[in-house]
Amino acid sequence: MSGAIVASLQAVERIYPGIGKQQAVHALGPIDLALRQGEFFSVVGPSGCGKSTLLDVLAGLSTTTRGEARFEGRLLQAGVPEGVGVVFQEDSSFPWLNVRDNASFGLRRRGVAQSEVKRLVDEALAMVGLEAFAESYPAQLSGGMRQRLCIARTLVMRPRLLLLDEPFGALDQQTRLLMGDELLRIWRETKATVLLITHALDEAAMLSDRVAVMSARPGRFIDLIETGWPASRDSRNVSDPNFGAITARLWDRLRAESLKAMPAR
């Protein structure tokens, strides 16, 4: 896959300073990354390796200690740049707002006209299949539906770069596969560049154009796999022989790192 570079990290490191007697924590890097326009890029790695830190840096939610992070050529400083959307791992729907008001939250804070808010929200809810639940509250939705709501709330802002931090982590396997199909459909429709952080190797292998494997902390990329899937792919590619080979390679690279990340017995 070729295309303009949408977001990049150059020799980025993130070190959290120690508090009191605690030592500083070298959470990430040095790491280099170049995200191509319109690609679906996944990152897998052992627990605590810095995957979420990587996402925070790319989103502008966290600054770098060393190196440069850029979005559309501009240096990322404090604050999420316009055009970047983030979906978090935990359920981040606002329980006091119904689905429509949740989805329109960001637009209303920006002072977008009411008619435009309605149009964009209707589109986003239709895209994620929640249009029939517009007046429902998050408590009335399943876990998968709440995550779709959080995706809709991000999509209404028309992100050009969509960052997802284990969005399906709390869901069962079948729902994850179906949600993966939904995410691919949304990716194709919006033509956004997607970066997905996930623990699930099969999910990364199934959804992505490229998959990066991170080492144990401090996280660095130790492998980068081009899957070669067509853009029209869906969850049925799990039956493709290549799927098994990709997953096997991911685990082969990841196993040793995962053992390093486990607490010593």
Add this chain to the structure above:
Amino acid sequence: MILVLIGILESACRMAWIDPIAVIAPSKMFQGAVSLLASGQYAEDILLTLQTVAAALVISVITGFGLGLLLFRLPRLKAAADPFLASYYAIPMFMFYPLFIVMFGLNRWPLVAIGFVFSFIAMAINTVDGLNRVPRVLMRVGQSMNLSAWQRIRFIQLPAAAPYLFTGVKLAVVYAFIGVIAGEFVLAGAGFGYRIAFAYNAFDNATMYGLLVLLIGGVGGLNLSLYRWERLIHERRGGR
């Protein structure tokens, strides 16, 4: 269960197992309450008490919320204040009444102050608790949308903390009533609490118990309404 206990008390009183000087039958208490309400004899006192409670409540909710917000924003101050907050209700607040008379004069304001000192801490503690329990991910959503600190407080933290703030208001209502009415028992010349104490001292059990039934019914009914409202909020949020 409550009805069973009332039934037992009713039987005991009718069988003269209990001295009517001490306790009258619940049916007579209820009759007394109805006739007192219908006669309007103590309407002025009831209104006076309600006004005093309302004043104490409004001031304590606003002040308690402000204090809670301050303690939330300044964790070190909260840590320093924690031992005091934990032992606050061990302090006999009525000992401040003479001080409040010196400060505010011989009027209703010392009773407002008593109601205030009883109730504002409950509001403060619940405000801090509610703000501390806002899920971190909701704040990160606000951050990801580049909301200002004030926007995050107004549009995320306060709505997220609303159930706890509501609990604070509910407790403040109860404590304001306790403070004002208990204050009127011993320290006032008018008001609902004063009338109860007067009836007690005059051995007028019918009036005393009638007024008590009115008090329990009124405050209990108010609290029940607040409780139902609170449940609605919680149900809508699925307990989150």
